[in-house]
Amino acid sequence: xxxxxxxxxxxxxxxxxxxxxxxxxxxxxxxxxxxxxxxxxxxxxxxxxxxxxxxxxxxxxxxxxxxxxxxxxxxxxxxxxxxxxxxxxxxxxxxxxx
Numbered sequence: 649x650x651x652x653x654x655x656x657x658x659x660x661x662x663x664x665x666x667x668x669x670x671x672x673x674x675x676x677x678x679x680x681x682x683x684x685x686x687x688x689x690x691x692x693x694x695x696x697x698x699x700x701x702x703x704x705x706x707x708x709x710x711x712x713x714x715x716x717x718x719x720x721x722x723x724x725x726x727x728x729x730x731x732x733x734x735x736x737x738x739x740x741x742x743x744x745x746x
Contacts, residue, residue: 650683650709651709652683652686652708652709652715653708655707657701660700661701662700662722662723663700663702663703664701665701667735668734668736669738671739672745674742674745678742684740687715691705691738704718705717705718713743715743716741716743716746718739719738720736720737
C-alpha cells in the first residue's frame with residue numbers, strides 16, 4: 649500500500665477544508681477508503697493547527713504520484729455567509745486529473 653506524504657505548502661491561507669468532502673472516481677477506484685480518510689484527517693488537523701492553510705495541499709507517494717486536495721471557500725468567504733451551501737466543498741484528486 650502506498651504511503652502518502654503531505655508536501656510543504658507554498659503559501660499560507662485561511663482555508664479550513666470544512667465543507668463537504670469529495671473524491672474523483674479515479675481516487676475512489678485506486679486508493680483505499682482507509683488511506684483517503686487518513687489524508688482527509690491529516691489535512692483537517694493541519695488546517696486546525698495552523699488556523700487556516702493554503703487552498704491547495706499536495707500529497708505524494710513513494711512512486712512520485714501526486715494528489716491535489718483543493719478547498720473552495722476560505723474562512724472569510726464562509727464567515728460572510730455570502731455563498732450557497734453546495735459551494736462549500738473540498739476535493740481530492742490526482743494531479744494528472746487537474
